[in-house]
Amino acid sequence: MFKRFLALFLLACSATVWAQVKVVYHLSDGIPQASRAMANIRNHLNAEPGVKIVVVTHGAGIDFLLDGARTPSDQPFAGAVSELAGRGVEFRVCNNTLTSRNISPDKLLMESKVVPSGVAEVARLQAKEGFVYLRP
Amino acid sequence: MFKRFLALFLLACSATVWAQVKVVYHLSDGIPQASRAMANIRNHLNAEPGVKIVVVTHGAGIDFLLDGARTPSDQPFAGAVSELAGRGVEFRVCNNTLTSRNISPDKLLMESKVVPSGVAEVARLQAKEGFVYLRP
């Protein structure tokens, strides 16, 4: 009986040790931050191929996900976003931002998914889904 | 016996799922960041009315809590702070900052509460009280 309990207890503990690392990248600062984030995420995936990364954007943080957005070195963001999405990265956009900035969801790159609130999503992923936080 | 244990174990697990989301907003960058934070927090509360939000400020992050502070669009911050406090948001100010900047606690909006160290408070809320982190 006690052994059975102990096994379950150790299983619960080791779950933390073996569980997939899940990271929310929080972007709200605009194109330069987004550009750094693309490089950071590429390095992150190379260093730890099993990591799950969700990028949550609001405010000026959504700009790189708009059609035609270009990096500081004048490359389209679409290529990097598509490449990272192909490696399992998800991109979420705050609907409050779309509304307050009067931007149609049609203007977003197709890899984007709209969520009701960016900040609530950043908190929810941490509190309910075991994500850790990183602000590039 | 085992069932009793299992029940307690599942209870512990579900505690994570059902527990109130608690978020520390970390402000240390000055008026523009504080202004964005007021809008972020309003959206956060609207998206998730049950969320507990504590704003911890130090360095230039305390400026919006000083008497007479005004937003970039020249509105008094006092109104937004009072409104959010009425919705359960708490505002904490670093005493190290008050000392090093030689600011009397009398100068703070009445919704503010002084804590010994802003950074220690940001860490403590996460490590000891189950808060997640968000930097606007």
Next chain:
Amino acid sequence: MFKRFLALFLLACSATVWAQVKVVYHLSDGIPQASRAMANIRNHLNAEPGVKIVVVTHGAGIDFLLDGARTPSDQPFAGAVSELAGRGVEFRVCNNTLTSRNISPDKLLMESKVVPSGVAEVARLQAKEGFVYLRP
């Protein structure tokens, strides 16, 4: 039997309450952020002497750890880094940054330790070693 289980369960719970607070300071913004961080960390250690602090740097965040780096008030960073290292603070530097910026590890202050990826280290400390996050 049940008492034994309950004791173990309460032990696990209280582990959270009594465990050492561990904090990762995430630096990627350059000299002004690093300068603020040195003051923040000094205040943090004074407020809570038992806290474990690891500083993880990448991008422009590594600059203050380069030989000869000086603060905005033109003091050498080496003194503050050495003082904080003496109080148990660790300094980690992203190898991807060294490679992409073509900087030899020889140029780093001796208190620095190179890690493969700064962002992966920030996530790993949180997900696997119970650290909480703070971005100065």
